[in-house]
Amino acid sequence: GIVVSIQDEKSQHKNRAKALRVLRSRLYEAKLKEEHRKRSDERKSKIGSGDRSQRIxxxxxxxxxxxxxxxxxxxxxxxxxxxxxxxxxxxxxxxxxxxxxxxxxxxxx
Structure with missing residues (x-):
């Protein structure tokens, strides 16, 4: 899982808010990576290897x-x-x- 720990501020509320922002951005990045991987895999499966021995x-x-x-x-x-x-x-x-x-x-x- 993704863990975020921030202790920059003296206020627990500010640290929590900052940690939630960081967590949100990390989750968003992970989602984007997963979508990119899926699109890439789908594209590769449609294209094939390009090898001439691949018969149609x-x-x-x-x-x-x-x-x-x-x-x-x-x-x-x-x-x-x-x-x-x-x-x-x-x-x-x-x-x-x-x-x-x-x-x-x-x-x-």
Whole structure:
């Protein structure tokens, strides 16, 4: 915990008031640090490592397969997806995002 002890003044009331001001400022700083840490962690989780080995999607032509590694889903419609039929991929990504948001707010269907 946070402890503040001030004995600058002869008056107990003045020391107490000063200690409360110091305590309030320390609590405020701790809250700001925690919020900054949360924002930073969230930003890092969205950005990823930037490493080139971090795969997003694999297009396997011999097997006519597309795999999205972020959501761990595979479609056997490579020809259609490359022709512009992205609906199955976008729907799966949007559903994954909705589930992530529900999990973040603690409401799972």
């Amino acid at each position: 999607r694999t297009y396997n032509f011999p097997e006519n397969r597309v795999t999205d590694h972020r959501i761990n889903k595979t479609w056997y419609q490579l020809d259609g997806i490359l022709a512009g039929n992205l609906h199955p991929v976008t729907e799966a990504l949007m559903e994954y995002e909705r589930q992530e948001q529900r999990a973040a707010f603690g409401t799972v269907d």
